Amino acid sequence: MIRIDSVTKRYPDGTVAVDRLSLEIPDRSITVLVGPSGCGKTTTLRMINRMVEPTEGTILLDGEDVQRQPVTTLRRSMGYVIQNAGLFQHRTIADNIATVPRMLGWGKQRARERAAELMERVGLDASLAKRYPYQLSGGQQQRVGVARALAADPPVLLMDEPFSAVDPVVRKGLQDELLRIQDELGKTIVFVTHDIDEAIKLGTMVAVLREGGRLAQYAPPAELLSNPADSFVEDFLGADRGIRRLSFFTSDALELTTDAVVPAGAPDAPLTTAETPYLLVTDAEGRPLGWRERGSAGDADRLLPYGRPFRPGTDSLRAALDCAVLSPTGWAVAVDADGRVTGVVSQQTIGEAIRAAHTQAETDAAPARGEDEKVAG
Amino acid sequence: MNVLNFVQAFFSDGAHWHGYDGIPTRFLEHVRYAALALAIAAAIGLPVGLLTGHTGRGGNAIAFVANAARALPSFGLLVLAVLLIGFGLLPVMIPLVVLAVPPILVTTYEAVRTVDPAPVDAARGMGMRESRILFRVEVPVALPLILSGLRSAAIQIVSTATIAAYVSLGGLGRYIIDGLYQRNYEKVVGGATLVALLALVTLALFWAVGRLAVSPGVRRR
Numbered sequence: 001m002i003r004i005d006s007v008t009k010r011y012p013d014g015t016v017a018v019d020r021l022s023l024e025i026p027d028r029s030i031t032v033l034v035g036p037s038g039c040g041k042t043t044t045l046r047m048i049n050r051m052v053e054p055t056e057g058t059i060l061l062d063g064e065d066v067q068r069q070p071v072t073t074l075r076r077s078m079g080y081v082i083q084n085a086g087l088f089q090h091r092t093i094a095d096n097i098a099t100v101p102r103m104l105g106w107g108k109q110r111a112r113e114r115a116a117e118l119m120e121r122v123g124l125d126a127s128l129a130k131r132y133p134y135q136l137s138g139g140q141q142q143r144v145g146v147a148r149a150l151a152a153d154p155p156v157l158l159m160d161e162p163f164s165a166v167d168p169v170v171r172k173g174l175q176d177e178l179l180r181i182q183d184e185l186g187k188t189i190v191f192v193t194h195d196i197d198e199a200i201k202l203g204t205m206v207a208v209l210r211e212g213g214r215l216a217q218y219a220p221p222a223e224l225l226s227n228p229a230d231s232f233v234e235d236f237l238g239a240d241r242g243i244r245r246l247s248f249f250t251s252d253a254l255e256l257t258t259d260a261v262v263p264a265g266a267p268d269a270p271l272t273t274a275e276t277p278y279l280l281v282t283d284a285e286g287r288p289l290g291w292r293e294r295g296s297a298g299d300a301d302r303l304l305p306y307g308r309p310f311r312p313g314t315d316s317l318r319a320a321l322d323c324a325v326l327s328p329t330g331w332a333v334a335v336d337a338d339g340r341v342t343g344v345v346s347q348q349t350i351g352e353a354i355r356a357a358h359t360q361a362e363t364d365a366a367p368a369r370g371e372d373e374k375v376a377g
Numbered sequence: 378m379n380v381l382n383f384v385q386a387f388f389s390d391g392a393h394w395h396g397y398d399g400i401p402t403r404f405l406e407h408v409r410y411a412a413l414a415l416a417i418a419a420a421i422g423l424p425v426g427l428l429t430g431h432t433g434r435g436g437n438a439i440a441f442v443a444n445a446a447r448a449l450p451s452f453g454l455l456v457l458a459v460l461l462i463g464f465g466l467l468p469v470m471i472p473l474v475v476l477a478v479p480p481i482l483v484t485t486y487e488a489v490r491t492v493d494p495a496p497v498d499a500a501r502g503m504g505m506r507e508s509r510i511l512f513r514v515e516v517p518v519a520l521p522l523i524l525s526g527l528r529s530a531a532i533q534i535v536s537t538a539t540i541a542a543y544v545s546l547g548g549l550g551r552y553i554i555d556g557l558y559q560r561n562y563e564k565v566v567g568g569a570t571l572v573a574l575l576a577l578v579t580l581a582l583f584w585a586v587g588r589l590a591v592s593p594g595v596r597r598r
């Protein structure tokens with residue numbers, strides 16, 4: 001565990017970058033430091049591997065003061081990933097990844113095998129091993145950066161805005177990849193970002209810092225969205241935190257109806273519980289084709305698009321609501337893993353599920369919150 | 378008679394190819410002066426440039442020293458050196474080294490200082506020692522620029538080493554100075570042609586070193 005204990009960083013000109021910050025960073029999880037520029041999040045990260053020395057306070061790594069360890073030994077025990085990857089442009093991709101193993105005295109062959117193994121792990125094609133950084137895209141370079149940090153299998157990974165410089169699509173891919181790698185490797189990751197969505201997506205715990213390097217709130221992302229500590233955190237989370245919080249609620253409790261689902265060519269189903277003027281038409285396999293109005297059976301050309309379906313259980317309530325909002329009929333289509341329709345659900349039903357989930361979360365959070373405050377205090 | 382005729386006459390005269398005043402001897406003497414001066418200048422300019430570039434400190438001092446050195450006239454410096462320490466190789470080396478240090482020093486400093494800070498930060502963060510950062514991360518990337526500094530220094534030395542002949546040393550300057558004294562313009566043009574040739578050889582040599590020493594990842598080819 002990394003324990004940051006009332007750490008202050010004051011520069012000679014009097015600027016306070018970090019102000020009496022205390023955090024307990026749990027093992028084998030992703031802890032995100034997030035905040036606006038100038039909030040000291042990068043400074044905090046860089047104090048962990050002593051790229052910046054604190055003015056006051058201590059940082060303990062597994063109970064041992066990092067100040068007491070030789071700086072190179074300390075840094076070699078922590079992976080370090082920065083924005084734009086910071087690859088060595090005169091070295092091949094394989095040599096870049098093998099940097100720390102080689103520094104630790106590994107043989108050439110072993111380091112090369114390790115590099116190949118890591119390229120596979122971060123989703124890089126083996127054919128890139130002999131290439132140079134300038135021949136790779138920004139996203140690929142960042143993957144190399146992550147592989148290089150993981151090369152000597154350090155227990156701790158420090159990541160300083162690693163995905164900020166790539167476009168949103170690539171960034172999403174890298175985030176998903178990081179979560180997958182974390183599932184496999186279980187590192188203690190400290191991740192700095194200014195992007196609250198990234199923080200909420202990746203973080204097991206999220207520390208929101210404010211200008212002047214003070215801690216505004218330290219909580220799991222769902223807790224952050226439901227109970228922002230003050231107006232600063234609330235503003236920082238943005239206007240649609242209610243919607244985003246739905247990402248943490250599962251959609252498997254939604255009541256689906258199959259009354260309004262008919263195979264292509266079939267006559268209208270009788271009006272029962274599903275009081276919709278529309279019917280979802282499926283093909284022979286049970287996959288959705290589109291919505292048709294009641295009374296227009298057989299007129300295949302007049303199907304309305306069904307939008308994007310969601311998968312109950314896998315997708316969150318947010319995804320289900322999004323599908324319903326996007327659908328021209330106001331009903332979301334639920335499918336199984338093979339894309340076969342398992343039912344449809346109305347915005348109204350989703351709304352009821354959201355209210356139920358909120359009530360459930362309040363009752364669950366009430367005792368838990370007390371403990372969180374103790375940890376963060 | 379035009380210049381080309383002079384050149385032809387000079388190189389076709391068999392007497393210019395033998396003995397202590399022959400082309401091979403003078404050429405090698407010239408190469409030796411130039412190489413020695415470049416080695417001394419590099420021994421001064423490279424370490425200082427690398428260190429100041431790495432730390433990013435002392436840039437103003439370097440600019441001051443370099444400009445001051447550039448303002449010194451080589452020939453004047455040679456005469457002064459001879460007056461102070463007498464004839465020999467040393468007084469010739471002084472103006473050549475003074476001439477060559479500024480381009481080496483300034484480009485090395487700039488080359489290392491302007492290396493992308495991100496890889497340096499990454500290297501430091503993964504626990505690389507400063508000396509290793511300088512030689513394994515910064516220098517390989519700064520190498521093309523460092524070589525260009527050495528190259529312009531070498532070219533300047535090659536052309537200026539002709540002044541060695543003024544203080545009764547050898548080298549290709551011998552032909553130019555003796556030729557002028559004897560009003561033998563064939564000799565003057567021949568000597569100048571050889572100096573130009575040596576400058577071209579120097580360029581070719583640096584090009585080859587660049588091809589061999591600079592990583593394809595830095596050359597981007």
